[in-house]
Amino acid sequence: METQLALLIWPDYINPKTLAQFEKEFGVRAILEIVPSAVELVERMRAGPAPDVLVPPDYAVRELNAEGRLMALEHSQLPNLPYLEPRFRAGRAHDPDCRVSIVKDWGTTGFMYRSDVVSESPQSWADFWSLAEKYSGRVTVLDSPGEVIGAALKMRGHSYNATGAEALAQARADLLKLKQHLLAFDTNYRPLLASGVACLALGWNGDAAALNAQGVPVHYVVPSEGSQIWEDDWAIAANASHPETAHAFLNFVLRPDVAAQEARYTGYATGNSATLLMLDEAARNNPSIYPPAEVLQKLESGMPLDDGGNQRRELLWKEVRS
Known part of the structure; x- marks a missing residue:
C-alpha cells in the first residue's frame, strides 16, 4: 500500500x-x-x-x-x-x-437563528426574508447558488430545481431584496453565529447541531414551504x-x-x-x-438541469453575487 x-x-x-x-x-x-x-x-x-x-x-x-x-x-x-x-x-x-x-x-438545508437575539419564532422562508430586514447586517447565506436560489424558489411555491423564466424572475427580485441586508455570502458561517456577529443564517442542519454542542443557542428550522435534502x-x-x-x-x-x-x-x-x-x-x-416523515415529504434533492436551465441560474447567481 x-x-x-x-x-x-x-x-x-x-x-x-x-x-x-x-x-x-x-x-x-x-x-x-x-x-x-x-x-x-x-x-x-x-x-x-x-x-x-x-x-x-x-x-x-x-x-x-x-x-x-x-x-x-x-x-x-x-x-x-x-x-x-x-x-x-x-x-x-x-x-x-x-x-x-x-x-x-x-442532511437538510434550512435556516438557523440565535434564539437569545431573535425573539420571533420563524417557521418559513417568508419569515426568513422578513427577519432579514429587521436584523439587517447580521444575516448570512451560503455561498452556494443551488441552496440560495432554491430557497427563493421554494418560498414562491416553485420546485427547488425550477429553471423557468417566471420562477427565476421572482427569485431574482426576492434575492436582490435580501442581498441588501446580508452580512456575507459564506459557507463557513459558524464562527459568525458563534461570536454573535450574525444572528440569522441560511445553512445546514449539522452546523446548527455543532453550534448547539458548543453551547451556542441556535435554533434550526426546516421551512414550512419545503427545502433541500x-x-x-x-x-x-x-x-x-x-x-x-x-x-x-x-x-x-x-x-x-x-x-x-x-x-x-x-x-x-x-x-x-x-x-x-x-x-x-x-x-x-x-x-x-x-427529520420525521412529514418533513421529509417536503424536501427535494438537487437534480441535474439542462444546459439552458443551468445558464439561466448561473446568470442569476452572477447578478446576485456581483
Whole structure:
C-alpha cells in the first residue's frame, strides 16, 4: 500500500481523530487540502492535479462523473460497504449502485437563528426574508447558488430545481431584496453565529447541531414551504496517485465505530445503519438531524438541469453575487 493520501474536503468536515487513527493503523501520511465550498471543489478538480479522495455533494458526483473525473470503485476492496443502509447502497439518483461514490453524511438545508437575539419564532422562508430586514447586517447565506436560489424558489411555491423564466424572475427580485441586508455570502458561517456577529443564517442542519454542542443557542428550522435534502459522498479521483490507499481509507470510514465518530463530530445524519446504535438517544431522536416523515415529504434533492436551465441560474447567481 502507498504511504501517502491526499484528501480534498471542506472546512471542519472531518474529525482530526479520524485522520490520526487512519495514519496510525495504516502507516499512512494524510495530506488535507481545504476548499471553502462545493463550487470551488469542482473547480479544483477541473484545474488539477487531482487529490486521492474528495467529498463532493450528490450533484457534484453527477458532474464530475460525467466528465470522467471519478474512479470506478472496486467493491472487493470495500468489505464494509454492507454496513450502509440499503437506500444508500442502491437506488440513489446520482449514483444508483455506489459505482463511484459512497455516502458520508446526509442532511437538510434550512435556516438557523440565535434564539437569545431573535425573539420571533420563524417557521418559513417568508419569515426568513422578513427577519432579514429587521436584523439587517447580521444575516448570512451560503455561498452556494443551488441552496440560495432554491430557497427563493421554494418560498414562491416553485420546485427547488425550477429553471423557468417566471420562477427565476421572482427569485431574482426576492434575492436582490435580501442581498441588501446580508452580512456575507459564506459557507463557513459558524464562527459568525458563534461570536454573535450574525444572528440569522441560511445553512445546514449539522452546523446548527455543532453550534448547539458548543453551547451556542441556535435554533434550526426546516421551512414550512419545503427545502433541500442532500447527500455528501466520499469518492476517489479518476487519476488518483494512491488508489489502493484511497480504497483503504473509504473502507476505514465505513467502519461503524469510525462513522459514529464522524457523525458525532459533524452533527449530520449517517447512512451507516450499524452506526445509529452507537449514537446517543438525543442524537437519534433529534428531528433536526433525522427529520420525521412529514418533513421529509417536503424536501427535494438537487437534480441535474439542462444546459439552458443551468445558464439561466448561473446568470442569476452572477447578478446576485456581483
